[in-house]
Amino acid sequence: MHALQFEQTGDPRFVLKYRELPDPIPASDEVLVEVDTAGINPSDIKNVQGSFAKTHLPRIPGRDFAGIVRQGPANTIGKEVWGTGGDVGIIRDGSHAQFIVIPLAAVSVKPENITLADAATVGVSYITAWQSLISSGHLQKSESAIIIGANGSVGRAAIQIARWKGARVIGTVRDAKYQQDVMNAGADICINTSDENAQETLLTATNGHGANLVFDTVGGRMFEFGLRVLAEKGRQLVIASTEAHRVTFDLIDFYHHEAQLIGIDSMKLNLSDASALLEQMRPGFESGDFKPLPIAQHYPLEKGVEAYIASMNDIKGGKTMLHMK
Structure with a gap:
């Protein structure tokens, strides 16, 4: 798969790389999600810069995502899911990649009335x-x-x-x-x-x-x-x-x-903790009381470093999104 990865912390312009890596393999209590869209948050930038002592290197950054389950229990295959977590991109590889492995307990089906791209804006915020x-x-x-x-x-x-x-x-x-x-x-x-x-x-x-x-x-x-x-x-x-x-x-x-x-x-909420909160918010999105956040700019994954720079400069306001296809 293709992914953004950093082996040392510092300025994303110099330490963040677009790489081809092996596809992750889910354990028996995990699922493999094909990421459709992932947002870039200030905490993702800080992570690459070295603000979080618990980050294990090398690491794929990215906390927020929306995508489709490709491997896991039969009743999860094909589900369109959304997610986030304080452990993602810190102690486990994150969402700025074509695939991400998440715990089965963290699987949360996105509301049907919002797109995958819109669902990926929700997470951390x-x-x-x-x-x-x-x-x-x-x-x-x-x-x-x-x-x-x-x-x-x-x-x-x-x-x-x-x-x-x-x-x-x-x-x-x-x-x-x-x-x-x-x-x-x-x-x-x-x-x-x-x-x-x-x-x-x-x-x-x-x-x-x-x-x-x-x-x-x-x-x-x-x-x-x-x-x-x-x-x-x-x-x-x-x-x-x-x-x-x-x-x-x-x-x-x-x-x-x-x-x-x-x-x-x-950051204290892991993928499963955050999934429980997303489930509590689901009715608000389904009713239209909660709306996805505005998207300022879209980037393909291969231009991920440019996307990080744009997000750092916040040149347009709104979310900066990475698209994997």
């Missing part, structure tokens, strides 16, 4: 948003939720999940050019945090109380900003820190508000 808002944040109907970094893939997924849950959804961006995209994704309001009155605007939008839940997909200086617009007894969920790794905040104010701070790491 939706799993992270669901794990944050539903599994850990316990978002409730009629609560208010602020999504910091709402224009990103995880942010867009979070908007749709929060709306489906019946929450009032407030998105934030740091550039006005993304505000309409966030509104189109389903936010009730979108606020530009670069505006000097952004905090007051957010508080006004929550009737002066702050939001019941703040989902911070950015971190850094936005971390303390999120706490300042969090309601009493609110929950702040954090999945990243794209700037400074260390932050400061008013601890006295924090405990007087009886606030909760929750960290989320989707």
Whole structure:
């Protein structure tokens, strides 16, 4: 089969290679999936760059995929499946290849009303948003939720999940050019945090109380900003820190508000764990409440290094997808 592979970590332009490798052979408790489409996530790029100490080399990267089962139990052959996992591309070969082996327990049939290419956009972004808002944040109907970094893939997924849950959804961006995209994704309001009155605007939008839940997909200086617009007894969920790794905040104010701070790491979910969450989200996709994420650009696998560079530069916004045929 053909695949992208790296034997050492570093700049993807130099360490990521397009190679011909032996087809993987599934064990008795595994299936072989012919990958149709795979997305490139920021974590895939970080993996190649060397950010994850647990990565075993050499390794095929890629967490998200959609494809067709070609080997396995008879009742799985020909099934169109989707998947993702924090172990994929780290301790087991990933999806940026023509074939991938996954546990039988991780087989999840994609919704019939979305294409394989669209199904491959879901993975990391939706799993992270669901794990944050539903599994850990316990978002409730009629609560208010602020999504910091709402224009990103995880942010867009979070908007749709929060709306489906019946929450009032407030998105934030740091550039006005993304505000309409966030509104189109389903936010009730979108606020530009670069505006000097952004905090007051957010508080006004929550009737002066702050939001019941703040989902911070950015971190850094936005971390303390999120706490300042969090309601009493609110929950702040954090999945990243794209700037400074260390932050400061008013601890006295924090405990007087009886606030909760929750960290989320989707990398802790293996293929089977993530498959269980995809099954929980299936009805949302089948009903149309959840929509696949927008695709910015398509690349054939043989141009995978170019695709990584384009994704790193984020020149168009949206997902960068690899097609295996």
